Amino acid sequence: MSIKGKLIGLVLLMSLVFAMLAGYLLWASWKIRHQVGYFVPAISYLRGIADVRANLTRQVKEATDYLVMGEAGDRAGFAHFGRLTRQSFELWEGSARQQKALGVEGEGEDLAKAETIRASYDLWEEQIHHLFSLVDAGHQSEAQRLFADQSDRLIEGAVLARIDESLEDGLNEVQDAYLDLLMSAGMIPWIASDALHQIRGTQASIDYLLAVNRLSAGVNKQLKALLDYLFFGADHDRQFFADYGKDTKSAIEACARAANRKAALDPASRSDLLNEVVTIERSYGQVLALAEKAIHLKQNNQTGAALALIVEQLDPLLDGGLMPKLALALDDGGQEIFNLTRAASRQGVIVVILVSLLLAVGTAKLIQQILRSLRQLRAGITIIGAGNLDYRINLATPDEFGNLAAQFDTMVDRLQQSRADVERLNRELEQRVIDRTLQLETANRELQSFSYSVSHDLRTPLARISALCQVLLADETLPEPPEIMATLQRIGQSTQEMEQLIQALLSLSQVTSGELNRTAVDLSALVETLAAELRQRQPQRSAEFRIAPGVVVNGDRSLLLVVLANLLGNAWKYSARTGTTLIEFGVVQRAGQRTCFVRDNGVGFDMARAEKLFTPFQRLHETGEFDGTGIGLATVQRIIHRHGGQVWAESAPGQGATFYFFLGNNGAAGTATPSIPAISDPSAQIP
Known part of the structure; x- marks a missing residue:
C-alpha cells in the first residue's frame, strides 16, 4: 500500500474519531454554557434580594437606635446601609432585566414587583428622614410614636414582607436553574455520578438557604414585636414576640437538618457547617436572654434602660453569627459549579489524550519513514539549491518519495544542460551587443560628420547665391527691367527658404541625439x-x-x-x-x-x-x-x-x-x- 493510501486512511480515521468526540463535547459544553447563562443571573437575582433584605434590616436597626439614643454614629450608619441597600436594589433589578432578556418566564412581573418595592422603600426612607428632623428638634417621643405607628408598618407590610416573598421566589428559580445545569453536565458520561452527587448537595444547599431566610424573617419579626412592647407596653406585642419565636426555632432546626445532609455529602466541610449551626443556636439563645432582660426592665418602668440595652448589645449578636450565612451558602453553590466544571474539563482532557495516544502509536512508524525520506530530500534540495548541479539525491524507496527523488534528479540533469546552453547564449549575446554598440557609435559619428558637411557644403553655396542676388539688386548701374528684378528677388527668397529648410532638418536630426x-x-x-x-x-x-x-x-x-x-x-x-x-x-x-x-x-x-x-x-x-x-x-x-x-x-x-x-x-x-x-x-x- 502506498504512503498516500496509508495517510489518507489514517487521516480519515482520525478525523472521524475526533469529529465525533469533538462534536459531542462541543454540544455538551454548549448545553452546559447555555444553562450557566440562566443560572448566573438567577444567582445574582437571589443575591440582590438577600442583600436588600440584610442591608435594609440593618438600616431599620440604625434608624431605631438613632430614634432611641440620638447618637450621630447611628444616623451615619443609617446613611451607610441606605447606600448599600440602593446598590442591592440595582443588582436585583439588573438581574431581573437580564433574565427577562433571556426569555425567563415571569421575569417581567418580578421586575415590576422589584420596582414597586423600591418605590415603597424610597417613601419609607423619606419618612425616616422626617422623623430624624423631629429628633433633632427635640421631639423624640413624637418621632418614636410616629415610627411605631406609620413608618414601621410601611417597612413591614409594603417592603419587608414583599422582599421575603421575592426571596422565596428567587430561591426557587435558583433551585430550578441549578438542577437544569447539573442535569446538563450529566450528559457527559464520565461525570454522570458526580452530577447526581452534586444535585443532592445542591438540594441541601437550597434547603439551607430557605432555612436561613426563614430564620432572618423570624428574628426580625421578634425584634419588631420586642421594640413595640418596649415603646408602648402592650401585652399583645409581648405575645407576638413569643409566637414569632416558634417560627425562629423551627427555622434553626431546619438549618441544622440541611447542614447535616450537606455535611454527609461533603465530609470535608462537616466541621464548618456544624459549627455554623452551633453559632446560630448560641447567638439566638443570647438574643432571647437579652430580650427577657429588656422585658424585665420595662416591667419595672425602666423603658430607657431597656431600649439602651437592646441598642447597645444587639449589634454584636447579629454580627457574631445569627444571620450572616445566606451569602456564604450562595458562594458554596458557585464553588460547586466551579468544581464540577473543572472535573469535567479534566476528565475530558484525559479522554482526548488517551485517544490521541492510541492513534499516535499506529502512526509512529509511518511518520518515522516519512521523516527519513523528507530529511534526505531536504538535504539533496539544499545542496542542489546552493548551486551544485552535479549532486543527485538517489533515494531508493518504492514509494512516492522515491519517485519524487528520481524525477527531481532528472530535472537537475535538464537544468544542468539548460544552464550550459544559457551561458553559451549569454556569451554570444554579449558579443553581439558589443558589436552592435560599436556599429552604432560609428554610425553616430558618421551622421554627425554628415550633418557638418551638409551645413557647410550646402549652406555656403546658398549664402553666395543669396549675397550675389542682394548685390545685383543693390547695383544701381544695371538696367532695371522688371522681369530681371523679380527673378533676382525670387532667387534670393528661394535661397533663404532652402537655408531655413536645411536648418530645420539639422535641428530635427539633433533633437534625436545626445543625452x-x-x-x-x-x-x-x-x-x-x-x-x-x-x-x-x-x-x-x-x-x-x-x-x-x-x-x-x-x-x-x-x-x-x-x-x-x-x-x-x-x-x-x-x-x-x-x-x-x-x-x-x-x-x-x-x-x-x-x-x-x-x-x-x-x-x-x-x-x-x-x-x-x-x-x-x-x-x-x-x-x-x-x-x-x-x-x-x-x-x-x-x-x-x-x-x-x-x-x-x-x-x-x-x-x-x-x-x-x-x-x-x-x-x-x-x-x-x-x-x-x-x-x-x-x-x-x-x-
Missing part, C-alpha cells in the same frame, strides 16, 4: 519670453496672451524651449488674420497627468487630416497661405517623445487649434499649480 539634461524648467517664464519676442516682431498686431503662472516641469530646458517656440510660433502665424489674436497657455488634468496646452483663435484645421500633422514636410494648408518648412511639429513630437510624453492637437476649421502635451513620469512638475478657470479645457482628451 537629456533634466532640470526644473519654468514653462510659464519661457512662454512669457517668447510672447514678448513675438510682440516685438510685429508691434502693430492686436494680440492678447493668457499665461498660467508657475507651471514648472522636469525636463531639458533647451529642447522644451524649441517645443514652445514652435507651438507659439504656429499659434502666432495661424491667427494673424483674426481681428485680435488670443493665445493661451495653461495646465489641465487628464488621466492623472498634468497636461500643458497652447490654444489660439486662428484658422484651425480639419481633424480628418490630423494624422498628418506631425509628419515631416506634411502641411495642412496651402504653401501660399502660410509660410513654413513643415518640420516644426515633427521636431516638437520627437522632443516630447524623448521626454517619455505625448503630444496631440484638437481643432476645427475657423475655430482655432489647441495643442496638448505632457512629459513622462520623470517630467512631473516640481510644484503643483492649479489650472486657471479661464484657460482650462475639460473637454480635452488624450488620444
Whole structure:
C-alpha cells in the first residue's frame, strides 16, 4: 500500500474519531454554557434580594437606635446601609432585566414587583428622614410614636414582607436553574455520578438557604414585636414576640437538618457547617436572654434602660453569627459549579489524550519513514539549491518519495544542460551587443560628420547665391527691367527658404541625439519670453496672451524651449488674420497627468487630416497661405517623445487649434499649480 493510501486512511480515521468526540463535547459544553447563562443571573437575582433584605434590616436597626439614643454614629450608619441597600436594589433589578432578556418566564412581573418595592422603600426612607428632623428638634417621643405607628408598618407590610416573598421566589428559580445545569453536565458520561452527587448537595444547599431566610424573617419579626412592647407596653406585642419565636426555632432546626445532609455529602466541610449551626443556636439563645432582660426592665418602668440595652448589645449578636450565612451558602453553590466544571474539563482532557495516544502509536512508524525520506530530500534540495548541479539525491524507496527523488534528479540533469546552453547564449549575446554598440557609435559619428558637411557644403553655396542676388539688386548701374528684378528677388527668397529648410532638418536630426539634461524648467517664464519676442516682431498686431503662472516641469530646458517656440510660433502665424489674436497657455488634468496646452483663435484645421500633422514636410494648408518648412511639429513630437510624453492637437476649421502635451513620469512638475478657470479645457482628451 502506498504512503498516500496509508495517510489518507489514517487521516480519515482520525478525523472521524475526533469529529465525533469533538462534536459531542462541543454540544455538551454548549448545553452546559447555555444553562450557566440562566443560572448566573438567577444567582445574582437571589443575591440582590438577600442583600436588600440584610442591608435594609440593618438600616431599620440604625434608624431605631438613632430614634432611641440620638447618637450621630447611628444616623451615619443609617446613611451607610441606605447606600448599600440602593446598590442591592440595582443588582436585583439588573438581574431581573437580564433574565427577562433571556426569555425567563415571569421575569417581567418580578421586575415590576422589584420596582414597586423600591418605590415603597424610597417613601419609607423619606419618612425616616422626617422623623430624624423631629429628633433633632427635640421631639423624640413624637418621632418614636410616629415610627411605631406609620413608618414601621410601611417597612413591614409594603417592603419587608414583599422582599421575603421575592426571596422565596428567587430561591426557587435558583433551585430550578441549578438542577437544569447539573442535569446538563450529566450528559457527559464520565461525570454522570458526580452530577447526581452534586444535585443532592445542591438540594441541601437550597434547603439551607430557605432555612436561613426563614430564620432572618423570624428574628426580625421578634425584634419588631420586642421594640413595640418596649415603646408602648402592650401585652399583645409581648405575645407576638413569643409566637414569632416558634417560627425562629423551627427555622434553626431546619438549618441544622440541611447542614447535616450537606455535611454527609461533603465530609470535608462537616466541621464548618456544624459549627455554623452551633453559632446560630448560641447567638439566638443570647438574643432571647437579652430580650427577657429588656422585658424585665420595662416591667419595672425602666423603658430607657431597656431600649439602651437592646441598642447597645444587639449589634454584636447579629454580627457574631445569627444571620450572616445566606451569602456564604450562595458562594458554596458557585464553588460547586466551579468544581464540577473543572472535573469535567479534566476528565475530558484525559479522554482526548488517551485517544490521541492510541492513534499516535499506529502512526509512529509511518511518520518515522516519512521523516527519513523528507530529511534526505531536504538535504539533496539544499545542496542542489546552493548551486551544485552535479549532486543527485538517489533515494531508493518504492514509494512516492522515491519517485519524487528520481524525477527531481532528472530535472537537475535538464537544468544542468539548460544552464550550459544559457551561458553559451549569454556569451554570444554579449558579443553581439558589443558589436552592435560599436556599429552604432560609428554610425553616430558618421551622421554627425554628415550633418557638418551638409551645413557647410550646402549652406555656403546658398549664402553666395543669396549675397550675389542682394548685390545685383543693390547695383544701381544695371538696367532695371522688371522681369530681371523679380527673378533676382525670387532667387534670393528661394535661397533663404532652402537655408531655413536645411536648418530645420539639422535641428530635427539633433533633437534625436545626445543625452537629456533634466532640470526644473519654468514653462510659464519661457512662454512669457517668447510672447514678448513675438510682440516685438510685429508691434502693430492686436494680440492678447493668457499665461498660467508657475507651471514648472522636469525636463531639458533647451529642447522644451524649441517645443514652445514652435507651438507659439504656429499659434502666432495661424491667427494673424483674426481681428485680435488670443493665445493661451495653461495646465489641465487628464488621466492623472498634468497636461500643458497652447490654444489660439486662428484658422484651425480639419481633424480628418490630423494624422498628418506631425509628419515631416506634411502641411495642412496651402504653401501660399502660410509660410513654413513643415518640420516644426515633427521636431516638437520627437522632443516630447524623448521626454517619455505625448503630444496631440484638437481643432476645427475657423475655430482655432489647441495643442496638448505632457512629459513622462520623470517630467512631473516640481510644484503643483492649479489650472486657471479661464484657460482650462475639460473637454480635452488624450488620444
